[in-house]
Amino acid sequence: MRELNRLWRHKQGTTDVLSFPVEQDEFEKAEGSSLGDVVISVEQAARQARENGLTLEQEIKQLILHGLIHLCGYDHVYR
Numbered sequence: 001m002r003e004l005n006r007l008w009r010h011k012q013g014t015t016d017v018l019s020f021p022v023e024q025d026e027f028e029k030a031e032g033s034s035l036g037d038v039v040i041s042v043e044q045a046a047r048q049a050r051e052n053g054l055t056l057e058q059e060i061k062q063l064i065l066h067g068l069i070h071l072c073g074y075d076h077v078y079r
Contacts, residue, residue: 001041016044017063019070038067 001014008018021036040063042056049059 001039001044004039014041014044016041016048017067019067021071021073035068035071038064038071040064040067 001018002012004018005011005013005015008020009015018039019036020039022034040060042060045059045063046056048054049056052059054062
């Protein structure tokens with residue numbers, strides 16, 4: 001995960017989830033189409049689950065949702 005984070009986001013260190021969208025002009029709902037890929041660090045998810053008082057399954061479900069939201073075009077908003 002560190003290597004993927006470095007190569008694709010130019011960030012040092014690990015992260016919990018990365019999303020790799022399929023290049024599309026717009027969101028398509030065509031049957032069988034893919035939004036892209038979501039990669040989850042199980043090791044990081046386990047650490048976060050312990051820190052947040054969640055089960056690993058709960059944490060991974062949240063990370064899947066987080067990744068899917070990114071694949072739908074939403075990003076973090078910093079103000």
